[in-house]
Amino acid sequence: EVQLVESGGGLVQPGGSLRLSCAASGFTFNIYAMSWVRQAPGKGLEWVSPISDSGGSTYYADSVKGRFTISRDNSKNTLYLQMNSLRAEDTAVYYCAKLIGAYSYGYVDYWGQGTLVTVSS
């Protein structure tokens, strides 16, 4: 059974940093692209950052470019999202997502349960 378990969310002040983790199990992690997708309270889904199976290729939405860094450790079956210079508009539930297809245009076949990030003073 595929499981994606996010952790690391919480309350952080504007300008602060947070690192999200996603522990994956139930599939061969190192052959699938992965992604982070977020959803602000009461809003729709936003594709934040996907990463290729090897970790060698990444993409960032304009809204987070230069502030967020996606990475993965295939030896630990774990996906990460380092979030710096956080803003109020980054407040959202962050979902870890397993992709089918290329990291740049794949679709999500499994989602984690999400972790809430709240940016507020």
Added chain:
Amino acid sequence: QSVLTQPPSVSGAPGQRVTISCTGSSSNIGAHYDVHWYQQLPGTAPKLLIYANTNRPSGVPDRFSGSKSGTSASLAITGLQAEDEADYYCQSYDSSLGGVMFGGGTKLTVL
């Protein structure tokens, strides 16, 4: 403002058929990039409903179907049930923006 436009809401009575549109352009749906659909029940993570325009993952009832034509795609739900009440999102790739995009989402209400 998403490059994929969905109606904010649709509604239907139990047993009826509803459709949800996803309108794009020549840089996404019209450029032959696949469209995928997700269902998000209240308070839960999204779930894959339709992939690659018309395909249902294992376990998704055949009441759900997808289609694509030109610069638009549609999700159809027949035999509407109370448990279908949810938010629905389309997703595709946009070559102008260079990334994956979601539609704004459609809230389905079962009357």
